[in-house]
Amino acid sequence: MSSILVEHISKHFKQVNALNDITFSVDRGELFGFIGPDGAGKTTLFRILTTLVLPDSGKAIVNGLDVVKDYRKIRQDIGYMPGRFSLYSDLSVEENLNFYATVFGTTVEANYELIKEIYVQIEPFKKRKAGKLSGGMKQKLALSCALIHKPSVLILDEPTTGVDAVSRLEFWDMLKRLKNSGITILVATPYMDEASLCDQVALIQDGKLMTISTPSEVIKTYPWRLYSVKSDDIFRMLNDLRMFPGVHSVFAFGQAAHISFKNEGPDQNAIHRYLENKEHSGIDVKPATANIEDCFMELMIKQ
């Protein structure tokens, strides 16, 4: 049974089409990722699902309840962590948690098991004001507060934005454990590498869904021949590769560049020779498999 069902949702603000005919569904217990840059429409969509904004048209159902008609009931069922830190800065860690528990008519003790693993990490600072916490600790407190009433659906808006690589990894470990306890999780992120950690991903750009699938299916649909190319001077190499006859796209990927060709394209030796002629050193050309970021950029080019 689907936990979230969205059909033909659209929303505009003045001239901006924030969401354009969005349709998708999330199964119970699924970890579903919305991957897209700032301004793609992720936050607007999440605000509609959390009953904070009304859609212009379309229908959204959460746990069998309509986001417009049954908004009061839905609020009891969901946990929401907004993108901007929105706990009370002048209350302590402990006070914030108690406040949220009380608002939802429960106690910290009643649901402590669910948040224990996260909360123990910030418990040593429980007397500290929330506004004085580091970024990583704020994030853990916000997640604890979103979970304290034992929601069946958890909606997280860019929980890892501006967070370092270590904290991001730990945060995703926590999400996996929450998912295993049966909670449906909808998470938005601008980090493409987090897509592979989701059961299903929706790639979103300019208010439109570009694709919805499992991460491995998304990768399989990448249509072109792709090579990974290295040389000692990456900047000059990028510019030279862009002039390669018949090239489709050239993008930097860390220490290498990904170069794609429609149809057959040249073989790797031809690329090697081309760079040699341009006096590059340390040349290495290998066939490459596309990752989510390749796919996202390909879908962007297509639009």
Add this chain to the structure above:
Amino acid sequence: MYRQEAENIIVVKDLVKKFGSFVANDHLSFEVKKGEIFGFLGANGAGKTTAIKILCGLSYPTSGQLIVGGFDIYREREKIKRNIGYMSQKFSLYDDLTVFENIRFYAGIYGLRRKVIEVRTAELMAKLDMKEARDKLIREIPLGWKQKLAFSVAIIHNPKIVFLDEPTGGVDPVTRRQFWDMIFEASHEGITVFVTTHYMDEAEYCDRVSIMVDGKIAALDTPEQLKQDYRAGSMNEVFLKLARVKVN
């Protein structure tokens, strides 16, 4: 581009910054070469922002010797400010001014003449492919444009060094790469780039990278050498090996 023999544009010796009993920067020592892209990495709270503020002349160190762009951090802070550019994740552009007004404002602060400003603006609009946006308010243009414009404005006075504090947060992957093309170009023109980022693939684009852990520099080298030293396949792995020890 990093060249071993190039002159040092930033020299930091035993930089210490304390806030009460908390040591945010614990004896940092490093040099940055002219024209280099220097990646300044670290976990949240490792002390990066504190160090950048000092390097930009916005805050005094508790102790240590620092030379930035040939100027002393204690005695020549105003000269430092004239010779550096700065861009942060929260754009420094004014939302309710137009693109041109923002350029004129920043260029004016750095003492560029009106004629020069007109010419530079035209060049910039052509280069960024933003001609039709010249008279639009900043709040009306897309995030990717703002970011590229903010970078261009940060180097409009041809500074010796530009500091970029998480410049690419939240943008789409194509824009992120176009932004790095601009960084490469600035570096090729001799501007030193000092950059922080949470995207570890971007760490690979740097000539050298330092990684801060708990207020100290835990590692500093070329990405290639760091990957060898830590037997890691990517900078992401290097970062995790170094920074994961501590959990905040």
